[in-house]
Amino acid sequence: MSAAVMAREVWVTASSLVKGLYVTLTNWVARPRITLQYPKQRPVIPSRFHGLFVLRADPTRPRGTTCTACLLCWKACPSDVFRIEGTGHGKERHPTVFIMDLSRCMYCHLCIEACPFDAIAENEECEFATYSRDDFMHDFDLLSRLDRPQGKLHKELLAEPVETPGEEAAE
Amino acid sequence: MNEAHAVTLGEWLGRFGLPHWVADLLRMLIAGVAVLILLLLAVLMLVWLERKVSADIQSRMGPARVGGRFGILQTVADAIKLLLKEDIIPAQGDRWLFLVAPAVVFLPAYLAFVTVPFSDRLKSYDLGVGLVYVIAVLSLPTIGLIMAGWGSNNKYSLLGGIRAVGQLLTYEVPFVLSLLCVVIAAGSLSLTKIVEAQSKQGWFVLHPPLMLAFLIYLIGGISETNRVPFDLPEAESELVAGYHVEYSGIRFAMFFLGEYAMLFFVCALGAVVFLGGWLGPWLPGEIWFLIKTFALVLLTMWVRWTYPRLRIDQLMNFGWKFLLPAALLDVFLTAAWALR
Numbered sequence: 001m002s003a004a005v006m007a008r009e010v011w012v013t014a015s016s017l018v019k020g021l022y023v024t025l026t027n028w029v030a031r032p033r034i035t036l037q038y039p040k041q042r043p044v045i046p047s048r049f050h051g052l053f054v055l056r057a058d059p060t061r062p063r064g065t066t067c068t069a070c071l072l073c074w075k076a077c078p079s080d081v082f083r084i085e086g087t088g089h090g091k092e093r094h095p096t097v098f099i100m101d102l103s104r105c106m107y108c109h110l111c112i113e114a115c116p117f118d119a120i121a122e123n124e125e126c127e128f129a130t131y132s133r134d135d136f137m138h139d140f141d142l143l144s145r146l147d148r149p150q151g152k153l154h155k156e157l158l159a160e161p162v163e164t165p166g167e168e169a170a171e
Numbered sequence: 172m173n174e175a176h177a178v179t180l181g182e183w184l185g186r187f188g189l190p191h192w193v194a195d196l197l198r199m200l201i202a203g204v205a206v207l208i209l210l211l212l213a214v215l216m217l218v219w220l221e222r223k224v225s226a227d228i229q230s231r232m233g234p235a236r237v238g239g240r241f242g243i244l245q246t247v248a249d250a251i252k253l254l255l256k257e258d259i260i261p262a263q264g265d266r267w268l269f270l271v272a273p274a275v276v277f278l279p280a281y282l283a284f285v286t287v288p289f290s291d292r293l294k295s296y297d298l299g300v301g302l303v304y305v306i307a308v309l310s311l312p313t314i315g316l317i318m319a320g321w322g323s324n325n326k327y328s329l330l331g332g333i334r335a336v337g338q339l340l341t342y343e344v345p346f347v348l349s350l351l352c353v354v355i356a357a358g359s360l361s362l363t364k365i366v367e368a369q370s371k372q373g374w375f376v377l378h379p380p381l382m383l384a385f386l387i388y389l390i391g392g393i394s395e396t397n398r399v400p401f402d403l404p405e406a407e408s409e410l411v412a413g414y415h416v417e418y419s420g421i422r423f424a425m426f427f428l429g430e431y432a433m434l435f436f437v438c439a440l441g442a443v444v445f446l447g448g449w450l451g452p453w454l455p456g457e458i459w460f461l462i463k464t465f466a467l468v469l470l471t472m473w474v475r476w477t478y479p480r481l482r483i484d485q486l487m488n489f490g491w492k493f494l495l496p497a498a499l500l501d502v503f504l505t506a507a508w509a510l511r
Binding site for chain 2: 017020021023024025027028031032033034035037
């Protein structure tokens with residue numbers, strides 16, 4: 001190694017050390033804080049966020065739901081989340097039992113992609129931790145009420161008493 | 172130092188008519204406890220500071236909950252947590268080496284602090300050969316590290332301990348040579364005398380040959396404290412945690428304490444021998460001493476959160492082929508400069 005090459009190497013090494021220090025110093029002084037202090041500060045949730053599952057309402061259809069109980073979501077689901085029973089023929093077909101066991105769900109959203117009527121969708125809610133395993137069993141009633149226009153949070157809905165016992169309770 | 176109204180602690184204790192040896196013992200006890208408390212407080216502060224500085228550099232928040240908005244009490248909370256944890260001792264290890272090692276790592280920093288003059292009136296013991304004592308004591312923690320490495324009966328621990336020794340051998344030499352430059356310039360080994368020499372000649376960092384010595388001192392000091400980029404003894408990506416793999420609870424905390432006490436000491440010594448110790452206008456000397464020490468601490472933290480770790484061969488290459496010749500050259504330069 002010639003003296004010139006060596007001198008150059010030493011210079012490159014020394015100057016890059018200083019450059020590194022400069023980069024960290026700018027961060028240190030400017031302090032760009034990107035941490036979100038979560039429980040105090042809330043994230044802005046994008047409108048297409050994949051949150052909690054809902055069943056879309058359609059007042060013109062029987063039982064007021066878009067769902068036709070075609071079981072495509074049930075077939076698409078890799079985790080065996082759904083328990084669906086339907087009744088009626090043709091345009092009258094609708095679910096009598098629709099239960100999602102979210103404790104099994106891995107939120108792959110294959111059910112949403114499978115649904116031909118966009119009956120199953122998701123809202124923007126991201127906080128649905130509960131203290132009870134039973135609370136993960138979302139029945140037809142809860143899934144319908146979680147639809148966005150209702151505007152109520154998951155935990156508020158869980159706290160509400162069930163007004164009308166669903167048809168699945170009658171079986 | 173104004174001799175007219177300066178009363179040392181020993182003289183003050185002597186006024187109570189205590190037997191000589193009792194007064195002496197009391198004096199030692201008070202000075203020792205005071206230095207220990209200062210050291211522990213400094214370490215608490217340093218650990219918190221390190222976490223804040225690293226967070227700032229990495230665009231994070233750092234501790235922000237315990238003890239108010241800035242998380243001042245985070246270290247205290249962590250210390251309490253570590254105290255409450257189980258103290259696990261490896262069954263197949265060398266029990267006594269394992270138990271004693273954390274103390275051996277912490278004690279030297281404490282012992283070395285005894286000679287540091289915080290100001291012209293606040294110092295526990297002005298040793299005539301202070302610097303020699305300091306250098307001797309500073310190399311002791313490495314024995315603690317190899318004890319921990321051997322006593323743990325763990326491959327990673329042992330590798331960490333061996334690396335610690337290799338690193339110390341490499342960097343102790345330039346480190347001591349850089350201090351030798353100061354001794355040449357000041358004409359004394361006493362830390363107090365070194366600061367007094369700086370009041371006449373100006374801070375030693377400001378003189379060209381000693382500037383280089385200061386740089387070598389910093390590199391050697393960072394290596395001495397086993398901090399990034401020289402943290403090979405505890406390189407977590409290769410050695411899990413190096414010599415303290417097997418340690419838990421309060422013994423682990425002792426290593427932590429030792430590491431930061433050492434850092435504080437190296438920075439304090441740097442402030443004393445290169446930055447003029449307590450010298451400075453307006454403010455009291457103790458404050459100046461602390462300002463300079465913490466400036467050096469921040470510098471080492473800045474370096475730590477900037478650079479990656481060196482490889483072991485790079486470390487040895489740099490130490491023997493670059494740093495040692497540079498330090499030797501600097502001794503000559505300083506001698507020539509002192510003779511001018």
